[in-house]
Structure formats: structure tokens, C-alpha cells
Amino acid sequence: MGASKMLLDVVFTLTVLAVGSKAQDGITLNNYFSNEMVLQRGVENIIWGYGNYDSNVMQSCVLKDGVKTAKELKPEQVSDNVWQVKTSSHVEHTRCTFTFTETLKLEDVVYGDVWLCSGQSNMEQNMQNIENSADEIADAAENYGYGVRFASLANVFLTEQDPDHNQDMQLSWSRADDSEALKFMSAVCFLYGRNIYDVTEVPQGMVDADWGGTRVEAWSSQDVLDACNVPSNSNGDANADTVLWNGMINPILRVSLKGFLWYQGEANGNYNRDLYNCTFPAMIEDWRFKFSQISGGTNEDAPFGFVQLASWKPDSIESGFPVIRWHQTADVGIVPNPYMRNVFMSSPLDTYDPKEGYPGGIHPRYKQIVAERLANAGLNVAYGLTEYPTYGPYPIALTQEAHDAFTIVKLEFDKDLQYLVDAEISGFYFCSESAVKCDEGKSVDKWLEVSKERVQQVDSRTVTVDLSDFEMVLGGSIAYIWRETPVKELYMLPIYSDDQFRMPTPPFKYDLA
Known part of the structure; x- marks a missing residue:
């Protein structure tokens, strides 16, 4: 602690x-x-x-x-x-x-909407540890005292389930004009609620239950672990199987919720990484089902929002974060999708924080960016306000044009985009093997960067990628922002939506024919 x-x-x-x-x-x-x-x-x-x-x-x-x-x-x-x-x-x-x-x-x-926020340290990061924290806390006191309220569970792990366990609270329920309490509240959780209240004017109750450095297996019931064939881990600490489910989630199953928010995955980058595309979607379904059965007021399809992993180490070629981001979407790239219904996300790969120590680094201070994008998607998925986007421009068609000895890949996107020619990178990577094989192991060194001059925006929804610098294109694969830290400048990924929301394109990868 x-x-x-x-x-x-x-x-x-x-x-x-x-x-x-x-x-x-x-x-x-x-x-x-x-x-x-x-x-x-x-x-x-x-x-x-x-x-x-x-x-x-x-x-x-x-x-x-x-x-x-x-x-x-x-x-x-x-x-x-x-x-x-x-x-x-x-x-x-x-x-x-x-x-x-x-x-x-x-x-x-x-009466309003109640959200349960969970995960590890980026969800735990509180309001006094973000950019412009003093101004944000003062604004909350002035404008959100009635409309946004919050509570936080204390860190407790239990080796056995007890549905009647009287869990401790780190913060009892407080209003946003209690500035001393707000300092210690999860920033992503609170700021999401604030953004939702701004649009809906429905009071938001934000409940925080998180623990830094913890894995998805600790937050999952045994039903989830069995369904995904997860190897047993009973090491006796907060990362043992099911212990945070037992200590911090199961005891509040009687609470009726609007939905869930989740920020976790860093701790699984090198632990059961290639099971995360099962464990995370299965945990979502399990939480929904068990809350709906016990509380009576939580919907079986309650909206579930999550944050893709943010940037961390500059110039890293470790594969943990890129692969976990992909697995967070059940290997589809976007949500909602057929495997993750009523799910939404925030993609913050342009929030690299060079500050050393805490906050900073793996805990970027720019949680306002995270929460704004999460709220945009939540307003669409959870509140049916379809004018708000769920994600940035995303490819809906990929075609290959052969030109003598090289290939041009044409990507057509689902909405108008801006391709930033002054971004640090082109954003695109090529690998001579299938996308699955390119991600095997602990490094992304098989993914080779496409130079900036080889990428062009040809119209409002089309980008071309010239692969003439590479051999053996057929049977290879292409990816976008496939690095732990793709860029080091705020708001400087290569592709954003060309509208007021400026949502970034999330990571994706495709096999080439």
C-alpha cells in the first residue's frame, strides 16, 4: 500500500x-x-x-x-x-x-448511475497525482458537488469466498466538493463520471476497487480461470488466483450497477500474456452475470469500459504491451465486437510521460485524455448517444496492388481521418511472417518500421502504404503503432479522426495475402 x-x-x-x-x-x-x-x-x-x-x-x-x-x-x-x-x-x-x-x-x-471502477495502478492513480491536479480538484468542488459522488474500497485479499464479508472502505461516500477526499479518489474513475454528468446531467456514483501491480487472475473467479485453463497460482499474496475477486468484488455483488470501468493489463504483459484474450473477456461476462444474479438491478449486458495500456518505456521493443492491447479486444482491434458486446474503450497511446518517478512513466499524468475518450465511447455504448464515437478511424477494407516487384497496401477507413505528416513515425510496420508468428516471443523486432515517405493519405478515408523497401511481402503482415511507446509527443500519433473529437486510431494488424 x-x-x-x-x-x-x-x-x-x-x-x-x-x-x-x-x-x-x-x-x-x-x-x-x-x-x-x-x-x-x-x-x-x-x-x-x-x-x-x-x-x-x-x-x-x-x-x-x-x-x-x-x-x-x-x-x-x-x-x-x-x-x-x-x-x-x-x-x-x-x-x-x-x-x-x-x-x-x-x-x-x-438516485443516478453507479459505476464500479477496477484494475491496477493506473486506475488507482488519484486526483492529486495528475496534470493540473489543483485546478481539477477546485473545478470539481465548484461544479460537481451534487452531481458526482464517489467511494473507494480498501485493499483486501481473501483466500476464500464469503458473500457476507463486510469489506473495509478506503473512502466512504463523498461529494465532489469534498476536496480533501477527492485528492485520494481514482482520477480515471472520477473524471469519467464528471464527463458523463456534463452531457447526461444524471448523477454519477463512482465506486473504486483497485490494487496496483495486480493481474487479471486475482480479480477473476475460479469459473473464469477454469474456462480459460489458467495454470494455478496460490502464492499467498495479492496476485494469487481469485483473491481480489474474493476480497473486493464478491462482497459487493448485491450492489446494483449501471456498468464497469477497467484499467489493467500491465502486470500480465509477461504473465499468462497469451491467455489474456480469454481471461479478460471471460472476466467481463462473469462479473456481469454474477452481479445481475445477486443484485437484481445490474443488467446481464451491463456496459463495460476499459483503457488500453498507455505508453511506458521509450524505444522499447518488448512485445508485452502491444500484444496485451490486442488481446484486450479479443484479438479484433476494436470494441464493441461480436466477442465483446456492449464493451467500449479508450486508447491512450499518445500520452507518453517522460517524468521520472511517480507519477510519470508507466503512470502518465494525463488522465484527462484517457477519461475524455472513455466517456466519448461510454456515451455511445452505455447511453445510446450515437453522435459520440467509440474509437478513431479504423480500417474496413484492405487491398493489395502489385507493382512489378513490390506491393502497395490500400487501407480504407470507416470515417474521415487526418494523417499527420509531421508525426514522429509513419505508424506502420511490416513483418515477413503471419501476424501471429510476428508476435511470438518477448520482442517485436520482427516488425520493421515503414519509412514516413512510403505512407500517403490519398483522400479523406484512404491511406496507402508502399512496401517496396521489403522483400517477401506475400505471406507477410502489416501493423499500426505496434510498439510499447509508439510516439513521445502528446496528441502526435499518425492518424486521428477529422472531427471535433479527434479520436486516435487504435492499434491493428492484418495478414497480407
């Missing part, structure tokens, strides 16, 4: 103790619940706690139109020491108080 998280434990101990986690007339709430929280709109939500509870819960609300309502809710005792109650369904902006006893209440609860 980092120094910032240890400090946070001290700062917020009194806050955590002040809300419903301590005993009140013989019953307690699960630690997830506290004042100022967000419940998922449009569905039933489950509130649960501990003890023997034989009284009714009063749900008193002010509806969106100002009408006041009150309703008694009957809890059920699900085990000797665990009770739960299902709340009424309400639209966004409904504000409620839940009274359990004279001294135990949940107040200033608002």
Missing part, C-alpha cells in the same frame, strides 16, 4: 466510524453504505447489514418533480446475522433518507 493510501487511513478514520459502520441499536450496515451515496436509478437496490433486524425501514424521498413520498420497507433475514432490504425504484435526481432506527440513518442519498 502506498504512502498516500496510508495517510488516507488516518485522515478518514473518524469519517468511517461516524457513518453506519458502528453498531446502532443492535444492527449495523455494511461498510459500503454511508450518507451522500448514489443508488442505481430505475431498478431495485439492496441495502444490507448485520444483526437481527425485525423492524421496518422508512424510505422518505423527494422526487425529481419535488413531490415528497414515504414508504415502509420490510427487511428479510437472509442468515442468522445478515439482513437485507430492497428499496423502491426511482428515477435520477430522487433524493432519499433511509431510517433504520432512531439513531441509524442514511441521508442525502441520490
Whole structure:
């Protein structure tokens, strides 16, 4: 656990103790619940706690139109020491108080959309460790105090599943105008919620559950690992199989969610790399299914957003990051796709950060770029706003034109593009073998760079790549930005959409006939 998280434990101990986690007339709430929280709109939500509870819960609300309502809710005792109650369904902006006893209440609860954010250290990277952090935190206090709220689970791993485990909270629910709390909140998670709120005006509840340096296997249930034939790992730390699923995801399956956000994969670059195209899609389906079965309010096809791995070491020819990025899309290149339905992504390969230490390097400070692109795609996939793009220009047709002893590859894209002639690189690579064989091993040295003068934009949606510098083109393959760190300048990849969003083209590769 980092120094910032240890400090946070001290700062917020009194806050955590002040809300419903301590005993009140013989019953307690699960630690997830506290004042100022967000419940998922449009569905039933489950509130649960501990003890023997034989009284009714009063749900008193002010509806969106100002009408006041009150309703008694009957809890059920699900085990000797665990009770739960299902709340009424309400639209966004409904504000409620839940009274359990004279001294135990949940107040200033608002209905909106709830997102679960997870992964490793780039999701964990907090608001005080990004570019322009002071300005961002001040802006949040001024403009988003009501509309964006957040909470964060403490780092806990468990070797066994316990559906009734009362997980600790790193941050109890807080509003965006609590600047001290916001310093310690996941930046990608919060900034995504802020961007979504700007467009939809639906209150956003952002729940953070992450752990730096962790692998996808730790966040997966045994069902996922069995389905993908993952070799067993029970090494006793936070990277052992299933332990973060057990400790940080399974205990909150009763929570109704709008969807999920994920930023992880660095730790799998050299660990079960070539299983990631199974484990990651399988984990998505497993989380969706289990939340939908237990919470009752999470959709089986709940939207799932992720961030492709950002740049790290300049001039690296290691293959871990390029291959993981490909596997993050189930080897298709874009999402959503037939194997990853209702999934969306952000591609931040133009956010290289030369700063040494933390933040910087593998933890780029430019999380605003990541979150903006993720929100664009989320507005399309999760909210049906099709004017927002899911990704940058992407090839829909590849043709080869033979010219004596060489080949020109013509790529037709699905939207208008800008090819930046002043970018550091052409962006294109050629390999004389199949794309799969070119990625075998730990290096991308089989992928040879195509010189800039060999690439041209011929019209608004077409780029040609002249392969006359290479031999044995037939049976080879072509790839785009197939490096750990393709470029070192912000916003300087070769291809972006020619519109207001300027979304970058994500990595792709194709076999040549």
C-alpha cells in the first residue's frame, strides 16, 4: 500500500466510524453504505447489514418533480446475522433518507448511475497525482458537488469466498466538493463520471476497487480461470488466483450497477500474456452475470469500459504491451465486437510521460485524455448517444496492388481521418511472417518500421502504404503503432479522426495475402 493510501487511513478514520459502520441499536450496515451515496436509478437496490433486524425501514424521498413520498420497507433475514432490504425504484435526481432506527440513518442519498471502477495502478492513480491536479480538484468542488459522488474500497485479499464479508472502505461516500477526499479518489474513475454528468446531467456514483501491480487472475473467479485453463497460482499474496475477486468484488455483488470501468493489463504483459484474450473477456461476462444474479438491478449486458495500456518505456521493443492491447479486444482491434458486446474503450497511446518517478512513466499524468475518450465511447455504448464515437478511424477494407516487384497496401477507413505528416513515425510496420508468428516471443523486432515517405493519405478515408523497401511481402503482415511507446509527443500519433473529437486510431494488424 502506498504512502498516500496510508495517510488516507488516518485522515478518514473518524469519517468511517461516524457513518453506519458502528453498531446502532443492535444492527449495523455494511461498510459500503454511508450518507451522500448514489443508488442505481430505475431498478431495485439492496441495502444490507448485520444483526437481527425485525423492524421496518422508512424510505422518505423527494422526487425529481419535488413531490415528497414515504414508504415502509420490510427487511428479510437472509442468515442468522445478515439482513437485507430492497428499496423502491426511482428515477435520477430522487433524493432519499433511509431510517433504520432512531439513531441509524442514511441521508442525502441520490438516485443516478453507479459505476464500479477496477484494475491496477493506473486506475488507482488519484486526483492529486495528475496534470493540473489543483485546478481539477477546485473545478470539481465548484461544479460537481451534487452531481458526482464517489467511494473507494480498501485493499483486501481473501483466500476464500464469503458473500457476507463486510469489506473495509478506503473512502466512504463523498461529494465532489469534498476536496480533501477527492485528492485520494481514482482520477480515471472520477473524471469519467464528471464527463458523463456534463452531457447526461444524471448523477454519477463512482465506486473504486483497485490494487496496483495486480493481474487479471486475482480479480477473476475460479469459473473464469477454469474456462480459460489458467495454470494455478496460490502464492499467498495479492496476485494469487481469485483473491481480489474474493476480497473486493464478491462482497459487493448485491450492489446494483449501471456498468464497469477497467484499467489493467500491465502486470500480465509477461504473465499468462497469451491467455489474456480469454481471461479478460471471460472476466467481463462473469462479473456481469454474477452481479445481475445477486443484485437484481445490474443488467446481464451491463456496459463495460476499459483503457488500453498507455505508453511506458521509450524505444522499447518488448512485445508485452502491444500484444496485451490486442488481446484486450479479443484479438479484433476494436470494441464493441461480436466477442465483446456492449464493451467500449479508450486508447491512450499518445500520452507518453517522460517524468521520472511517480507519477510519470508507466503512470502518465494525463488522465484527462484517457477519461475524455472513455466517456466519448461510454456515451455511445452505455447511453445510446450515437453522435459520440467509440474509437478513431479504423480500417474496413484492405487491398493489395502489385507493382512489378513490390506491393502497395490500400487501407480504407470507416470515417474521415487526418494523417499527420509531421508525426514522429509513419505508424506502420511490416513483418515477413503471419501476424501471429510476428508476435511470438518477448520482442517485436520482427516488425520493421515503414519509412514516413512510403505512407500517403490519398483522400479523406484512404491511406496507402508502399512496401517496396521489403522483400517477401506475400505471406507477410502489416501493423499500426505496434510498439510499447509508439510516439513521445502528446496528441502526435499518425492518424486521428477529422472531427471535433479527434479520436486516435487504435492499434491493428492484418495478414497480407
